[in-house]
Amino acid sequence: MKKIYVLDTNVLLQDPLAIFSFEDNEIIIPAVVLEEIDSKKRYMDEIGRNARRVARLLDGLRELGQLHEGVLLETGGTFRVELNHSSVLTLQKQFLEVTSDNRILAVALNLQEEEKMAAAPRPVILVSKDALMRVKADSLGLKAEDFLSDRVVHEYSSIYPGYEKRIVASDIIQNYYAQRKLTLAENFPKVKFYPHQFLVLKDECNPSVSALGKVDGDGRVLEMLVNDDDPIWGIKARNVQQRMAAELLLREDIPLVTMTGKAGTGKTLLALAAGLYQIEDMQRYKKLLVARPIVPLGKDIGYLPGEKEEKLRPWMQPIYDNLDYLFNTKRPGDLEKILAGMGSIQVEALTYIRGRSIPGQFIIIDEAQNLTKHEVKTILTRVGDGSKIVLMGDPEQIDHPYLDESNNGLTYVVEMFKEQRLAGHVKLEKGERSILAQLAADLL
Template sequence: MAKKNYVLDTSVCLTDADVLFKFENHDIFLPLKVLEEIDGHKKRQDSVGSNARKIIRTLDEFRAKGSLEKGIRIDKGKGILKIVSFSNLKDVVFPADLDLRHPDHVIIATAKTIQARQSSRKTILVSRDINMRVICDSIGLQAEDYVSEKAVTSSEELYNGFSIINFDDEVIDRFYSGEDIYPHNFTEEMPSAMNPNQYVMMVSNANEKKSALACFKSEHEPLKKIVHKTLPDWKIDARNKEQAFAIDMLMDPSIKVVSLVGRAGSGKTLLAIAAGLQQTIGLRSDENRYSRLIVSRPVQPLGKDIGFLPGTMEEKMLPWLMPIQDNLKFLMGDRANLEMYMEKGKIEIEA
């Protein structure tokens, strides 16, 4: 891959304090004007201020290794970091329309000058500022948005937690019979970089309707058969593979944090609460791993903030906690059982 020059804008540095480590083996240029603007934000008591202080500390650590003016290797396998002053680049012609009293224009002019001086390499200005990118495009300078920290816009962009992989028919039979199946020994379709606790739908090469559900733990462990597809104490049965995966991971004590994403009504809250009850007050003593179930929900008001609502704290919280209470009452049959366990301290509901 041909090396590139990336010139970073202030907005990028204040968005991600680790941005200097995100450009693989390409070289990074920081205009001096960017440092000046970062310094102006370091006293803020929010994420912007925190990022400003962190990146300043990172640059100070780099400074101890050599000259930032001449360039410093960011890390093994990474590119070179240089801090450039526009005053040292004035011998290169740049568009007269750029007002150098404007910080953004100084940064753009710096990038344009680097582009002219290193014409053999592609020079790209990285900025979260749309107008800066438009200006760059109008003067023949390539510009990109910084997408590493951008929020996803749909659930399809998220890691879905499972893969559908083809296996020989006999391998699936052996898996069902209880034989240890190490996936990389039996299929070339297995992704080279599977994640721990990633689920697998094993589909027969001979018959696509023949399948098995498993969980990948590591390359050194056989595929784990999905044991928990039901929560019998609460009469919950998985209706699809996604719910089966969810129940299995919620009931696996080795998995410390579970994140469920899906459409409204797909069972996320119900399954999570049912699995919590199963392991707290369930009928099977070997599954009672916890002494208390705490169910919480973040307060995200659509209208007035909670402090402006009338009534006691309990009355203010009721609209946010109703979905949780509804799920608990559905699982436990009636409100009396729920209130009994809440009085005993076995179940807590909070926001």
């Protein structure tokens, strides 16, 4: 049975091509949605770009016919801008204020009432990214759904972790240590492994005996880690996932590394240490570029005085805190002198990365969970020849209004690149900042 989908504004602002995601059903946009999109088109951020893209898309659809009468989409469904059914009388007992949200609800509710009178009534479904909008719809007896087509995974718990634990026979571990590699097809038939995936092998007879290895770029052979367990720029891996991360960060043949994990798991510190080691000691890269999106936690602090570096300092303070630790500075101002003397470290806001080409650099993008798919594509396409880029963040801590743990840019890259030999990923599990920080991450 065909359905009628009424789209909320936030669905189109999240994915301008959302109208093509509903197969052969009827897609309806209330007129008030056009008003809301029009109010966003002047924004100079991702929301504004998507609003302008929606406007161009709808303008192109006019060539197919009158939008208020409905046009046929390439997916087999129909699209219509609803000018009628906007009376809010059906809502006034429950929601008195005539807001844009209530006007969208009124259109969906009135369409549902009309369909009940038809010979073959079709279900009317409101699609919204706003949880409270879906709750209000449900209280009115209107079916509501989240827009899930933009998700690469339906649940964050199912995201690719980058490693796997396997219980194996004792002789498999013995052969692995003796030959320093393991043919996966012979020992794990019919099991698919991803390039640069880590395996933790546990002896079935003696769980205290284990082995750690990394799948090669072709996904066929389990190999010993190339980099030993020595400290990197004074930082030593404290757990097995940090050893995995260090391996990926130090491998020149893996230009894209993604790391996820809760606060305090060591993502930023490990990445900075690996970058400094390869720039200053190995001279593998020319410069270390560290950037993060400017998204405030809580109420914004407004405009800041001073030059660009002074304006960025509050946003980039977490990076400077880690650099203070790595350089073991004692007095205020010491870090600035060190960075000025080195000249190989650049701390930047992602706002300034568009249009650049960045060759021969070690690039760290912190808090990448606050990036959209479009923004993360923009960043990755800036990476020049001979560069390595590290994307990291905690998908469970998102400050972007239209993103969640399953549809953000970081999760998107992890899932889309897991089968590529140029990329490696690891999820850090154990917090190493302090016992209190780990307990807070688990309980709160």
